[in-house]
Amino acid sequence: MKNLYDAFSCFFKKQNKRPQFKSKKHPIQSYTTKNTNNSIVIRNNFVKLPKLGLVKFAKSQEPKGRILNATIRKNSSGKFFVSILCEEEIFEFPKSNFAIRxxxxxxxxxxxxxxxxxxxxxxxxxxxxxxxxxxxxxxxxxxxx
Structure with a gap:
């Protein structure tokens, strides 16, 4: 964490370029943002993310429940993906005395x-x-x- 702090402090002092995530073992780059004050909103085929604004995405399914966070990742071929974590209420099934083998x-x-x-x-x-x-x-x- 200290290296990251030093890299950003040099960047803000205009001494170096912006720090870039590099890894030989893990080429997938990602960051996670929490949903505070409803900062993550889904409208039609757009997702509103903090610091990025409205971003177009292919919605595979409608999120159910309250959005907790979103993880944006970039794979080695340069494609971006977003994973949205939602909190959903789980309904319990009624208990029965019927058993099956x-x-x-x-x-x-x-x-x-x-x-x-x-x-x-x-x-x-x-x-x-x-x-x-x-x-x-x-x-x-x-x-x-």
Missing amino acids: IDLGITDFAILSDGEKIDNNKFTSKMAKKLKREQRKLSRRAIIS
Whole structure:
């Protein structure tokens, strides 16, 4: 922290350039800002950040609850990303006396005590990709009698 303090003090005295974050091991640069006095606001496809103002971003989902902080990071290719941490109220499920047993298997992912079978999605999606690839190979081949 002392090195950072010295670097910024030299920068403000106009002796050096602005300090820049450098790391060989961690090329991702980031900073986190807290939401004090509603300084982080989301409007349509813009996020208002302190010291940056309105910044356009691709909103993947609507944040639920109260915004706690935002982390802005820059990856090694120069793209910026924002992660917003929200506080959301968690609703508890009503408690019941009904119990169910689960048996984990190989061919089926799980078999419940009431007889319901849960399919192994990893196996079926893998085989579906393989089937798709093999059908493409087959369609390119000529039929020779």
